[in-house]
Amino acid sequence: MPASPISDAAPPELPRRRSPWRSLLLVAAVLGPGFVTASAGNDVGGIATYSQAGAQFGYSIIWVLVPLAVALIVVQEMSMRMGAVTGKGLAALVRENFGVRISVLSMFVLFLINTLITSTEFAGIAAASEIFGISRYIAVPVALVVVFFFVLRFNNKIVERVFVTASLIYVTYIVSAILAKPDWHQVLHGTFVPTFEWHTAGWLAMVVGIIGTTISPYMQFFLQSAVVEKGSKPEDLPLARADVINGSILAIALAGFMIIASAATIWVTNQHGGHLNPQQAADFAVTLRPIAGQFAELIFAFGILNAGLFTATVLPLSTSYIVCEALGFEAAVDRKFSEAPVFFVLFAAGLIVGAAFVLTPHLPLLQMILFAQVLQGILLPAELVLMLIIINRKSVMGGHTNSPLANTIAWTTAIVIGLLSLVYVVGQFIPQLLGA
């Protein structure tokens, strides 16, 4: 076997450390899109939004999840298909199809919204630590250090463990929802008979928030990158498609149980003359009482802490990788600062700004968390339109462009969510305008 004699002189090569971004994507790809969706949807913002929805509107808001499940499946299938057919991430496709302007704009918005969501994760960490009696001014800086450490020593094992711990916490919601003995007749009615409460304060915001936290815009970027990292090909589409459907249904079911758990405890109590008025994340620990009794608060705090720490790690990391991918900057944690300055600045900025937000005194954390989810819902239509344009280009997708059915559902989703967001935003401003 010929080999150049010079190669003897070359230094013995060491196995290169897999980057945290790659490990993350690979674990996600192996666990399947279901886990990605469930974990992205059920972060601190997700738990807060679903719990708040159940507390305020009871079982009657569950039906929103049904059309949302269809939309989630279609959107995720599109992401998966784009990844498998093109072998490129969504950020790269946006850049190559729409050029610099749209790309920079969408990356800018993605960075802003993800930083805001990161700060909601820190808000969750703060809330959880206060349940344990630790001041947020200690807990959040400590969490910040933990996250930095986490990223530097990232490996597949840790990622997997956290994923699994997270899913265990979600199971407690299912059990809790059942033990709370909800009125199943009302649950079924609320699931399959749509009711519109346009005039109830906060209903529309809640719907947009549920949409935003369930189909988070960043999730599409993440999922597609995971598919690319796994090296899926068009031949793998049928299998991956089944995976997407299962995963989406799982994520939606979890969301449903969170709403039920919260409705069966907080909302029902209030219906019977109680006065539970959750003002802080910790107040939602009640929803876990049926399963955990007096330990409900601890389990709740632990769940939030786990979700918060994990997402606070994943989000700034994914965001800086995705932005660098789109804009063509070097991105790698194991590089020196001077080799990948943009990457490190983005990563550190996302984390530190996110954490600093939470440490600003007198910030209404719960409102802020819900606001972030609503913002996601408002931005989602724009992302869907970009995806739809790309996925219908023959030059990009070859024979795998959208079917008429997928197009109909996805466009309907984009338009309906767009209209809802528009109505919501206009509704926010018009009373003020009239008042002035």
Added chain:
Amino acid sequence: MAFTEGFISELVGRKATVNEIPIGRVSDFLVNKPDDVFPRIDGLVIKTSQGLRFAPIDTVATIDPDGKTVALTMTPKEPAPPEESALFLIADLLDKQIVDVDGRKVVRINDLEIARAGDGLRVVAADVGVAGLLRRLGLKSFGKRFVPGIYRSIPRSMIAWDSVAPIRDANPTQVNLSVTESKLSRMHPSELAEIISDLSAREAAAVVSQLDDETAADAFEHLEPEKQRSLIEDIGTERAADIIEEMDADDAADLLAELDEEQQHELLSEMNEYTASELRALVKYAEDSAGGLMTTDYTWIYPHRTAEATIRKIREIAPTSEFIYYLYVVDKEDTLLGALSLRALLLADPAESIDTIMETDLVAIHPDMSSEDVAATIARYDLLAVPVVDQAGKMLGIVTVDDAIDAIMPEDMARKLPKFTARHRSHRVNAGIAN
């Protein structure tokens, strides 16, 4: 004054005129021979109200350097189908990923610099920095006027075109023959491997398709098993077999051992019989045993030759051998009789016969020895390599000191070794080749 140099972002979208009558806007640039060192622009694509039109470069009369127009001498024609190798700068290169061969990283083209050189306008560099982004965003003049300090401090990240290797969406199962002298092969194999690890599966396959078998094999040796596996799937059995054939025997065997039996069989059946049987033998051994570590690529000599004749022979085979510092003396049945170092051979009387100068008191090991024991043996006797023999004393292969160290070094420690050392050394090695 004619246009002498600038960026394509400043030309695209300009009005195209014939006899001062506007007929459309510049939308793209055709390059027929993109593999030239600095490829020449052969024509402009003009977007007119009737559709796309093509203006050969010799019909371009003047390009207003600071203005907004491109004057043509004649009305552009219907576009002819481009040559197969042809590239469109905007459609095929702008915003796409490239490998920066000198900087050894994957970056995205924000803008292209073109300049008048010799017989025409040529692509001279890729702008991959923030400055290029701002220019594309139309913020250049804004930046210059309002924040000149910051604007000036933005680093100009230009990559000369001779170190740019575009990542094309080529069919990865075929070697692209037009790029036999790929710029990528200028990189050190370990750096090439690093680039390949950084790319998505599809892009990695596209990069491998631009490499000749030997370069690809060198890069493969430095890849993680997982990446090797996925690449083999992407480039197809036939091409993968060609590449594995060129790899060092021990690395090739390690790679094969990672695959399932069916895939192993397919790959081996594509190789020439000699290599295949050699690899089949190596794959059997456990990865952490002497058999798994050994390579069959050792240098053997016959005992009855003179030192002079042996030196001549070595000179012939050395360029294709992995390890020539120890020469193993074997008989016709491959039984290990003795060994001598290259140094001993060079210092020997040219007329002397090998069997009189060879060392016969040898340390040899069996293939089932654990890698720790192999490393300990090599360390105890200060060897560069140790021969592996079967029960009958038949030579099977050798384990070299670097493979033994790799096998026993804890992965953690390997990671902690400063990477820059490896980089500096590889530069020196490259320089050695160039000189």
